[in-house]
Amino acid sequence: MKDDGTWMSEAARDALLLRKSSEEFKKILAQCSANRTKHKKNGKVLGTHNMGRRSAIEQAAEMAKNAGGKMPTAFELFKRAHTPKRKEMVESGMPMSVMESFTNEIAKLDEQGISYKKYEVYYKSAGGRKKGQVFGVGNAQSLFFGSSVSSTAAAAQSYTPGVLTQLQTHHEQLIKEAVDKVNQENEERLQKMNQENEERLRQMQSQIELEMMHKFEERFVQLALLLKMTLLLAEETLMKMALTLRLHFSH
Known part of the structure; x- marks a missing residue:
């Protein structure tokens, strides 16, 4: 109508x-x-836009709900907004250009072993801020990217983190610190255990050496006594032989 x-x-x-x-x-x-x-x-x-009447912030909230409270990244929101139900990105235009730029840059950074923030990579891939807007994230851009106080071209290309980015970065830092602390404690515990094991091993070796020395001394004494008895017996035998000879020649 x-x-x-x-x-x-x-x-x-x-x-x-x-x-x-x-x-x-x-x-x-x-x-x-x-x-x-x-x-x-x-x-x-x-x-090229597949969220219907739902705003970017509403879509981000729904994605977070479905992910157990984890907010999506700027790229994840962009991809959801520009991916039809048939699960294919558009094959031309700005969305595909951003998609290719982002994935290629991530692959290159991973290959070179360079650390990065996905928000910064997406910001660069989306061409920065144009007319005060960052492509692909709609009214949710303040969650990911800070507002620009300057309208210069340099300021438009300069990345500043938004509220959500800062919170997630802080959260990641807390997790990293917690993991580092646990790793350090485990390393210290392992080092202490190794030191204790080495000390026990040294004590065991000392005990074994001491016991072997005692046994050697006991065996040496036994051999010395046996040798002494053998010599005494030999001496007695020789004396008997000498006495027998003397008696024999005296007759």
Whole structure:
């Protein structure tokens, strides 16, 4: 059913009709129409925005709810907003350009072993701030990116973290500190255990050496006594032999 505007006042309706008949409005209308139909596949127009009437902040809240309270990153929100239900990114235009730039940059940084923040990579991939807006995140941009106080080109390309980014960065830092503390405590505990084991091993070796020395001394004494008895026995035998010989030659 076509809206004839009868629900408006006559003055408001006349102002609207005058606005719609202006060349400026027709130019904007034509540009919007071209933007909506420039992405096609097999002759079918592909939408570049797939959240319906839901705002970016509402979409981010829903994604967080489905993820157990974990807020999405700027790229995750962008991808959700520009991915149709058939799970394919648009094949041309700004969304695909941002997608390729982001994934390529992440792959390059990972390959080079360089640490990075996904928010900063996305900000750069989206072309920074244009006319005060960061592409792909709608009214949720303040969650990820801080507001720019300057309108210069340099300021538009300069990344400043938003409220959510700062909170997540702080949360990540707390987790890192907790993990580092646990790792340090485990390392200290392991080092202490190694020292205690080494001390026990030294004590065991000393005890074994002492016991072996005692046994060696006992065995040495036994051998010495046996040798002494053997020598005495030999001496006695020789004396008997000498006495026997003496008696034999005396006759």
